[in-house]
Amino acid sequence: MYGNDFGPSANEGEDVRPIDDAAAQVRFDALLADDERIEPRDWMPAGYRKTLIRQIAQHAHSEIIGMQPEGNWITRAPSLRRKAILLAKVQDEAGHGLYLYSAAETLGAERDELTEMLITGRQRYSSIFNYPAVTWADVGAIGWLVDGAAIVNQVPICRCSYGPYARAMIRICKEESFHQRQGFELLLTLSRGTDHQRTMLQDAVDRWWWPSLMMFGPPDDASPNTAQSMAWGIKRHTNDELRQRFVDMTVPQADVLGVSLPDPDLELVDDHWRHGPIDWDEFNAVLRGEGACNRQRIEHRTTAHTDGAWVRDAAAAYAEKHQRAAA
Ligand code: FAQ
Numbered sequence: 001m002y003g004n005d006f007g008p009s010a011n012e013g014e015d016v017r018p019i020d021d022a023a024a025q026v027r028f029d030a031l032l033a034d035d036e037r038i039e040p041r042d043w044m045p046a047g048y049r050k051t052l053i054r055q056i057a058q059h060a061h062s063e064i065i066g067m068q069p070e071g072n073w074i075t076r077a078p079s080l081r082r083k084a085i086l087l088a089k090v091q092d093e094a095g096h097g098l099y100l101y102s103a104a105e106t107l108g109a110e111r112d113e114l115t116e117m118l119i120t121g122r123q124r125y126s127s128i129f130n131y132p133a134v135t136w137a138d139v140g141a142i143g144w145l146v147d148g149a150a151i152v153n154q155v156p157i158c159r160c161s162y163g164p165y166a167r168a169m170i171r172i173c174k175e176e177s178f179h180q181r182q183g184f185e186l187l188l189t190l191s192r193g194t195d196h197q198r199t200m201l202q203d204a205v206d207r208w209w210w211p212s213l214m215m216f217g218p219p220d221d222a223s224p225n226t227a228q229s230m231a232w233g234i235k236r237h238t239n240d241e242l243r244q245r246f247v248d249m250t251v252p253q254a255d256v257l258g259v260s261l262p263d264p265d266l267e268l269v270d271d272h273w274r275h276g277p278i279d280w281d282e283f284n285a286v287l288r289g290e291g292a293c294n295r296q297r298i299e300h301r302t303t304a305h306t307d308g309a310w311v312r313d314a315a316a317a318y319a320e321k322h323q324r325a326a327a
Helices: 019-033 046-065 067-071 080-105 111-119 136-159 163-191 195-214 226-231 239-257 280-287 294-307 309-326
Strands: 267-269 272-274
Touching: 046 067, 046 080, 046 111, 046 226, 046 294, 067 080, 067 136, 067 294, 080 111, 080 163, 111 294, 136 163, 136 195, 136 239, 163 195, 163 239, 195 239, 195 280, 239 272, 294 309
Parallel strands: none
Antiparallel strands: 267 272
């Protein structure tokens, strides 16, 4: 489970490259050194292509699976305004998934194959979407914390060395910013409401805080991909650097909401909010498929994929008919 079938791993096969690949590598290195973008038709090392497909596919899968926790609340939104906002947000997530699958396709990955890898558990999606959204306040907490973490992680990807991924991220980040604000505004409304609403708000924050910190990935000394991905300009910061940036940004916002963060060790040291220890056993268990909703998320995605087979067949038949007519 969770292997990756696209080509050799990051450093494999480097010394058996044909001679003109060596010249191509020099050009590739020069583009990176000049902070230029690598485009789909450029030569790239197999490991670079494989790493990008892994990360972009995981990102796309996260957007698509990430529609589920909030999608579950669309029919129960407490007002027409909240329902319209939530519908727009969940639709944006579908759109983000589609841009990202398209970016992965420019690297030679087929969309069908990627979906297959997701539903058979051979590619990951973000750990965060294996937690349940049990109250309406969770919708706000997902916007504030999960989209907030996603923005901090994704803004630097707008400068990723691979052109199609970087360009897709520019629009995605603009939309994520609206997502984060709507979540904060929802929670602010609860914070000014009844005692029951404030309790619901605090409970949601208690449950989503630590999983949001885990979204940034394992600590730097346990992150096998960071060093190579940074050398290739795919990642621009380490997991811990981005996690720290998120904590620094979020602690003052928690004050505005009047909620406490569930970390007794949180402490301001040299202008940075230092957090307490993260439960990496929980993170690893979720990655192994043992989170509260792993099974449900994949079952739901598999059913949607199976139910949508007739749409794909109809689209393919329609395209074929037009191709025949054109010929
Ligand atoms: N969950 O060596 P690293 C969103 C895996 S979008 C699951 O540090 P890397 C929008 C990692 O794949 C959220 N797996 O890996 C939204 C690797 O696996 P492998 C998604 C994780 O790639 C909001 C292994 O652990 N965002 O939220 C996680 O250098 C609301 C070792 O880790 C992106 O995908 C995790 N949290 O760094 C939608 C952003 N963390 O294959 C709906 C793009 C790590 O080697 C509602 N991705 N792993 O066995 C990235 O920036 C990076 O891929 C990281 C991980 C930072 C996530």
